[in-house]
Amino acid sequence: MMDNTVKIIIFQLNNQEYGANIHQILSIEKLQDVVALPQTSDFIKGVINLRGQVTPVIDLKKRLDMKESEHTEQTRVLIASVDENVQVGLIVDSATDVIDIDAGIIEDTPEMMNGVESTYLQGVAKLENRLLVLLDLENVLNYREIKEVKETIES
Template sequence: MALEVGDKNLENKYVLFKLDNEDYGLNINNVLSIEKFQNYTRVPNAPEYVTGVINLRGEVIPILDLRKKLSLESKPSDQSDQNSRIIITSSNNMIIGLTVDSSSEVLEIKKENIDKPSAAGEKNFDEYIKGVGKDKERLIIILDLEKLLAIE
């Protein structure tokens, strides 16, 4: 069975990844692929969270450091290990790669198990959160890709 973007069966499925041992999720409809971390070319005068660009199967794709975008402590570039991944995402006809510490699984989270984000917390970060999913003993921060990729 081929996966169709917008397929009802995929509506509640999320690609999970880690940043600083916390679980995050992106709707699977926005994820094109997950790639091993690779060398990139820096882009002059780009915002600090733009790592650079990569050539992926003949396409030049900008890469965002998700840690910097979310105001988390950044990992030194020499500490990118074999678990680091680039999640290739698509939103509003933009294809962007996001660097993450690791990507683990695809998980279905029912709507009733997703709470709205709390109003407390750092404003810069909260605007990127769509909700908090619950799966057994863990909480998964579900990111709003459209807001995350909005050009400032």
């Protein structure tokens, strides 16, 4: 009975575990040099050249209004597809695991969870001894911001 399970990638932001549906993630990359761009939103760190494709990089903590921290060897970039194949990189502290969870244990989220707006959240999964906050990566950027990201790539 595997048809009611969801594959979730687990990542860390400020020592808190978050998850996202693996279908939203194209790859997980080590953080590389990011070329800063002038006149973009403060959470858009710049662009990277990922296998010949210019990919905008977003600081996920800054986007979610979290306290920023230093990057380490564990820092990763989740490459996600948003809004009809716009590819963006999301900087996270680490990406630690991929797990299968029963879709039935995913609950709706409160309006605010750890200071993160509910529009960014897909739900909360209560696992044995931990609470996993599930982000909806497609909602991390709004229409105006997606347009800004597209313009960043095209310029």
